[in-house]
Amino acid sequence: MSTMSIDVGALLLETVPFAQTLGIVFDSVEDGRAVCRVPDRAELHNHVAGPHAGVLFTLAESASGAAVLSSLGDQLSRAVPLPTTATISYRKVAKGEVRAEARLLADRAxxxxxxxxxxxxxxxxxxxxxxxxxxxxxxxxxxWTLRPNS
Incomplete structure (x- = not known):
């Protein structure tokens, strides 16, 4: 469990302006888990009137980053977390507000x-x-990886 005492959602919105542009809202972030959502907005829609694939990807990647920081954010003085690859599967056409729930699969220790x-x-x-x-x-x-600071 991390000893981090900062608001991870606020930190991400401050350091990743694109998340602000999309209007991502962080509902909960703790112990390797994060839940966030994007309200339904017409300017974020695709050709089938749902959130664009880029919106879905950014929402999910933001949730994953928050999950990482909630568990390992107290290590920022010695390493920076970086995503290295991502695989997304689009299962159904999304409509309306969408919600992402992320779960860190690694053991912190x-x-x-x-x-x-x-x-x-x-x-x-x-x-x-x-x-x-x-x-x-x-x-x-x-x-994700943790790249040691030089």
Missing amino acids: EVLAELDAGKRPVFDVEVEITNADGVVVSELTVT
Whole structure:
């Protein structure tokens, strides 16, 4: 468990202006999990009147970053978290507000042990995006690393 005492959602919105542009709202961030959402706005729609694929991806990637920071953010003085790859599956056409729920799959102690050993830890975060009815519309796996500060 992290000893971080900052508001991770606020930090992400401050440091990632594009998340602000989309209007991402962080509902909860704690212990390797994060939930955020994007309200339904016509200017974010695609050709089928739902959130654009880029909106869904950015929402999910933002949730994954918040999950990482909630668990490992107290390590920022020695390493920077960076996404290395992401795979998204679009399952159904999304309509209305969408919600992303991210879950860190790595064990904090194992990640820190790798970092302590001078390695660059690599780990995954899974994200489900649901519509207002709770139906899964997309799934994303983001692979992250902690790059030691020089």
